[in-house]
Amino acid sequence: MPVLPRRKAEQWQKISLTTLLTGLVSLSVLLTLTILLFASYQSKKKSLIDTTLTLNYSSAVKMSQTIDSLFISMQNSLHYSAIILSNMNSMNPDEVYPHLELLRHSSNYFNSIAVVDETGLIRSTSPKSLGTVGKYIITEEAKAAMASKKPYVSKPYISATSKRLIVFMSEPIYDKNGIYRGYIGGSLYLQEKNILNMIFANNPSDKLGSYFYIVGSNGHVLFHRDKSRIGEDISANQVVQKLMLNQNGREEMVNLRGEALLAGYVKVPTNGWGVVVVSPISVVSEQLNAQLKAILLYTLPPFVLVMLVVIMLARRLARPFVSLANLVGKMGSEKVEIPDGKRHWNREADLLTEAIRYAVGEITKQTEQLTQEAMTDPLTGLTNRRTLEAIIHRWLEEKTPFSIVIMDIDKFKTINDTYGHQAGDEVLKHFAKIIASSTRPDDVCCRFGGEEFIALLPHANSAVAYHVAERIRSTLEKSATPVGETITVSQGISHYPSHSNSAEELIHLADQALYKAKESGRNRTMITEL
Template sequence: MLNEIKANQRNKISLATLLVGLVSISVLLTLTILLVASYQSKKKSLIDTTLTLNFSSAGKMSQTIDSLFKSMRSSLYYSAGIFSNINAMNADEVYSNLELMRHSSNYFNSISVVDETGLVRNVSPESVGTAGKYITTEAAKAALVSQKPYLSKPYISVNSKRLLVFMSEPIFDKEGIYRGFIGGTLYLEEYNILNMIFGSNPTDKVGSYFYIVESDGQVLFHRDTTRLGEDNSANQVVRKLIQGQSGYEQMVNLKGEVLLAGYVKVPENGWGVVVQSPISVVYEQLRRHITAILLYAILPFSLLMLIVIGLARRLAKPFVSLADLVSKIGREKVELPEGKQHWNREVDLLSKAVRYALTAIKKQTDQLTHDAMTDPLTGLTNRRTLEAIMHKWIEEQTSFSIIIMDIDRFKSINDTYGHQAGDEVLKHFAKIIISAVRPSDVCCRFGGEEFIALIPQVAAEEAYLVAERIRNTLENNANPVGKPITVSQGIAHYSLHSDSAEGLIHMADQALYKAKESGRNQTIIAKIRSEEHSH
C-alpha cells in the first residue's frame, strides 16, 4: 500500500512544475516566431550590406592604386629628366642618383638606367647584377623600342628568377633625342609598395579578403603568395574586370565557394581589385544576431522563471529543511537551526514543534554520551574512553607516558571509615590528579581505587616528576579521613616500553606492583626488557 502511494506521488505534477512549464512553452513559442521572421529579414539586409561594403572597399583600393601609380610614373618621369645628359655622367654618379631615388620613395624594389643601345648603365641595388650588360627580357626590349611610358605584364626575370612587374619612362636629351629609359621593378613575391599599403588591410580580420589582378587576369597581389602570377581569367568577376566592368554580385569561385564580391577597374594601369567575403561571414553575423536576440530575450524569461521557481521553493524550503533535519537524527550530529519566525503559519508552528522535540532529544543524547564516557563518582574519563584514546594516539604515532596509580591500603579505609568515606577519598584523589596535570592530559578512573593519567609528548622521566607531585600532594595534604593516605605508582612510555596499549598498561602495572612490593608510597618507572628493547 505504501509503495502504491509513493508511486502515485511520483506520477503527480507539482504546481511549481506546472507553472514553470506553461511559462516556458509560451515564451519559447513567441521567441521562435520572432527569430524566424528576424532571420529572413536580417539575412537579406546583411547580404546587400556586405556587397555594398565590398564594392566600396574595392573602389577605395582602386583609387589608392591609381594614385600610387601616378606617383610612381611621376617619380620615373622626374628621374628621366635628371638623366637627360646620361652620356656625360660617370657610373658612380648614375648609381648614387639611382640609390637616392630608390631609398627616398620606396616605390620600387630595383631601379635601372638603360641607354639607347640597350646597355644597362647602372642598377640599384648592385646585387641585381645587370650593370654593364645588355638587356635580355622581352619587357625591357619592348620598353626600349616603344620610346614611351611602359608597364609590363608579370614575368619572371632571367637574371634574378623573380616574378616581377616592370615600369619605365623614356629619357630624352635637351635636343629631344631618345637616350634610353629609366625603369623600376616590383618584386611581386617579396616585400614591395603594395605589401606596404595593403598588407594589413582590415577586411582580412572579418573573414573577407581581396586580391589584385593584371589586365589579362594574372594575379599580382594576394594574401596567399603561392597564387601570385596565377591566371585567374576564368573567374566570373575577373572576366568582367578584363572587359572593363566594375560592380558587385554573389558569385561562385573556381573552388565552388559562394562569395559576395565587389570589383573595380584601376584607370591608370588597367589592373582590377576584387574584394570578396565568403557567404559564411554573413551566416556568422546572422548567428551573432540571433544570439543577441536570445540574450536580450533570456533576461526577462529568466527573471520570470526565477520568480516562479523562487515562490515555489520558498513554500517548499522549510518543509524540505525540516525533513532533512529529522532524517539526520541518529546518523550524525545535528545542529539546531535558529528559531526564526516564518511568514507561513503552518510552517512556523511545525518548525517550533520540531525544534522543541530536537532540543529535548539532543539534551538526552548529550547526557547519555557524557555518562558513557565519564566515571560517575569522580567525573574523570572512564576505562572505555581511555583505551580508545590510547589506540588513537598509537595509530597516530603520538609519543606519551602512562602513570598507573593505586591508593595504598584502600580496603582498610573502606573497612574502617565506611564506603561513603572511601568514595570521598576517591573524589579527593581525583581532584589532586587533575590539579597536577596539564589540560591536554587525560585522567581516568581505571577501576576501584586504581587511576591512570596519560601524558602526551612527555618522556618517562618527566612523567615521573608529575607522578611524584601527585604522590606528595596526596600524602601531605588534608583528606576526608583525617589520616595520611599514600599512593603507589608505575610509569611506562610509548613506544619505549611497548608498541601496544595492552602491553603499555601491563608494563606500567608491573612497575606499580614492584612499588607495592618495595614498601608502597613510591613511583617506579618500568624497566626496558631485553626482548622488547630488541623489538
C-alpha cells in the same frame, strides 16, 4: 451507424475544453513568435549582405584609387629622374649610379632601377648586385619599352635572369636636342617585399574574416595575403572575368575553391589591374545565428510565463462547463438543484483576447528591448557605431549643423598591458560616464571602437565643440581613475558644413586632427584646419 465511426466521434467529443483552448492559444503565440523570428531573420540577413557588399565595394574603390595614385607617382618619379639624366653630358655609370641609389632608397617605389642607352646597353643599375651593367637587354618587356620611346608599364612577367615575377615601368630619356638617349626603368618584385606589401599587408579587414587580392589584366594573382598564390592563374573566377572585361561591381559569388563569398571588385585605370575584396557568407550566417539565439534567449522566459497564465485562464474559462457537466451527470441518480443561469461567453471572449494581447505585448517588448540593445555598446552603455552613422546621415539629409569630437584615450594599450583588460574595461566605462556627464542632453555619445569615442554636438560650431571637448579632457585628467593613475585623452574636431558635407570625410578630418593632437604631445584638443 457503424461502431468504428461512432467511437471516433465519441473520442473527439471527449477532448476537454481546457486542452482545446490551451492548444489554440499556444498555437497562436507560437505562430506569432515564429513569424516575428522569421521576418527578423530575413530582414537582418538582407541588411547584413547588402551592407557587406557595399563595404567591400567601397574598400575595393579606395584600394583601386590608392594603386592608381601609386603608379602615377611612380611614373612621375621616373619622369623626374629622366629629366635629370637628360641634362647630364653623358651616361657615365659613376655619375648615374648615385642618382639611382637616391631614387630607390628615398621613394621605396622600386626594388631595382636601371638606365639603358639607345642601343639597349645597360649603363647603370641599383643595386649593383644585379650584375647586368654592360650587358644588353634581352627581355621582351625591356625591348618593348625601348621600341615605344614613351612611358611604359608592362604586364607582370617572369624575369629571365632572376626568375622573379616582375612589373616593369620605364620613362624615355631625350637630350636637349630632342634626341632619344634610352630610358630609365624600375622593377617591382611582386613576390618579395615591395610598395604594395608596405601599403596593404596590414589590412584590418582580416579580423572580420574579409580579405582582398589584386589580379593582373591577364587574370594572374599579383597580391594576396597567401604569398604562395602570387602568380596563380585565376582567370576562370567569375569576378576576375568581369574585371578582365573592364567591369566594376559587387555580388555574391563562388570562387574556384567552392567558397561562397560576398565580393566587391574595381578595375585600376592606370595599369589595368583589378582589386577584389571578399567576405565569406559564413561570417554573415554566424552573425545571424548568434542574433537568433539572443532573441530566443530573451523571448523564451516571458513565453513560458504567458503559457502558465493561459493555462490558468483556460481552466477558469472551462470551470462553469465542468460544473454543468457534473450536474447533468447526477441527474437521474440523485436530487439536484439547478443553479441560476449565467452568461459567460462575452467574459470568456474578453479573457481570451486579453491573454493573446498579453502574449503579443511581451514579445513586442522583448523585440524592442533587443532593438535597443542592438543600438547600444554593451560595455559602456553609450550609442554604438552603427547608430551613430545613422544619426550623422540623418542630420546631413536634414542639413542640421553639427560638430564631431573624436576622442582617443592616450596610451590605452599600456593600461591593458600593465593592469589587464578587465581594468582597461573599467577605464572605458569610467571615461564613458565622464563624456555623458560633460555633454548636453541632445548630444550623442558613442563608443566608436576600442578606446576611441565620438560625441556628436548638434547646432554646435567648432568653438563650442572645443569648449565641450576641453571640459571632457580636463575632467578625465583630474578624475580618480580605476587604475589609480592619471589618464589623459587626445581629441580631434570637425564641423558640418564648414569642413565637409560628407560623413566619411568629416570623420576622417576629425581623425586627422586627433592624430595631430597625438603627434603634438597628447592630452590636447585639435580642430580641423582646412
